[in-house]
Amino acid sequence: MSPPRVALFVTCLVDLHRPSVAFASISLLEAAGCIVEVPRAQTCCGQPAYNSGDRATAHDLALGLLTAFAAYDYVVVPSGSCAGMLSRHLPSLFSGDPNLRPRAEALAAKTYELTAFLVDVLHHTPTPPPLNITATYHDSCAGLRELGIKSQPRQLLAAIPGLTLAEMPEPELCCGFGGTFCVKYSDISTKMADDKTTGIETTEASLLLAGDLGCLLHLAGRLSRQSAKTQVRHIAEVLAGTTPDTQAIGQPTPPP
Template sequence: MTSQAAATRKRPLVGLFVTCLVDLFRPSIGFAAIKLLQDAGAAVEVPESQTCCGQPAYNSGDRADAKAIAKAVIESFERFDYVVAPSGSCAGMLKLHYPTLLADDPAFAERARALGEKSFELTSFLVEVLGADSVKARFGGNVTYHDSCSSLRELKVHDAPRRLLASIGGLALTEMEETEVCCGFGGAFSVKYPDISNAIGEAKARNAIQSGADCLLAGDLGCLLHIAGKLSRDGSQVECRHVAEVLAGMTDTPAIGQARKAE
C-alpha cells in the first residue's frame, strides 16, 4: 500500500447524499459540499444508486413507498462511516424518521437505526464531527442567514453554519428578524396551502430585505428556491445562495433563481 493510499484509508469515508433538489436544480451545491468535506479531512464518495430520501411520500402518508425508498437508501449508504447531506430536511429524514418508519421491520429496523446515528447535516458534520472551525474562502458583502425548520428544530443546527461563516474574509453577517421562523415552503405544504405559504414567504422576504443584507444564505435548497422566487417576483436585488457555496468559495455561478436572467 502506498503512503497516499494509507493516508486516505485513515480518513473517515463519507457517503454524500446529494438530495433531489440539489441534483436537479443546483448541482454546484453538491460539488461545494464535496470540496468542504475533503478540505476538512474526509474521503467522499457519491453512490450512483441513490435516489430520493422518501420524504415527499412520507409526508403525504404514503408509508409503503416511503419504506421502499428508505430501504434502498440504507442499502446504498450503510457501508460508509458517515452519511452527510447538504440539507437539514433530508438529513432529518435519514436520521430521525427512518428508524421510526422501519421500527417494525425485522430486516431493517437495526440497519435504519445504525444509519440514523451516522447521518448528519453538512455544516454540523464539519464542525461537530470533523472539528472544522474555519474555511479558506472570501466573500465580499453583507449576508443574512435563514434557519430552516428541519435543521433548527429537528437537528438543532444553529451555531455550526455561523461559526464557519465567521471565518470568511470580507463577509459580514447581519441577523434578520425572525430568522428561525418558517419560510413557508414546507414541501407539499406550499402546494396544498398556497395562500398561507405565500403570506409566510412574504414575511420572510420582507425581513431579509430589511436586514440590509446583499445575500440570504440557508442550508436547505427548498427554502432557498421558495424565498428566491418571492424576492425575484418582488423585484428585490437580494441574492440567495446555499451556505455551502459560500463556505467553499464557489460563487461563480448565478445566484439561485437568477440563472435564467443571466442567460
C-alpha cells in the same frame, strides 16, 4: 488513523436544480480530510411520501438507502430537511422488522447535515477567500427544530474574511415552503414567504444564505417577484469559495 469514508447524499432538489451545491459539499468534505463518494444507487430520502402518509413508498425508498449507504462511515447531507428524514424518521419505517430496524438505526446514527458535520464531528473550519459582503442567514425548520442546527452555520460564516452577518428579525421563522405544504396551501405559504422577505430586506443584506435548498428556491422566487436585489445561495457554495463563479439561485439563465 484512516480518513473517514463519507457518502454524500445529494438530495433531489440539489440534483435537479442546483448541482453546484453538491460539488461545493464535496470540496468542503475533501478539504477536511474525508474520502467522499456519491453512491449512484441513492434515490429520494422518501420525505414527500412520508409526510403525505404514503408509508409504503417511503419504506421502499428507504430500503434502497439501507443498502446504498451501508459501507460508509458517515452520510452527509447538504439539507436539514433530508438529513432529518434519514436520522429521525427512517427507523420508524422498519419498526416491525427485527432484521431491518437495526440497519435503519445504524444509518440514522451516522447521518449528519453538512454544517453540523463540519463543526461537531470534524471540528473543521473552511478557509474560503475573502468575501466583502453583508449576508443574512435563514434557519430552516427541519435543521433548527429537528436537528438543533443554529450555531454551526454561523460559526463557519464568522470565519470568512470580509463577510458581515446581519441577523434578520426572527431568523427562525418558517419561510412557508414546507415541501407539499406550499402546493396544498399556496396562499398561506406565499404570505409566510412575504413576511420572511420583509425581514430579509430590513437587514439590507445583499446575500441570503441557508442550508436547505427548498427554502432558498421558495424565497428566491418571492424575492425575484418583488424585484429585490438580494442574491440567494446555499451556504456550502459560500464556504467552498465558489460564489463568484456561480449564478445566484432564482436568477434567470442568461441567453447563450
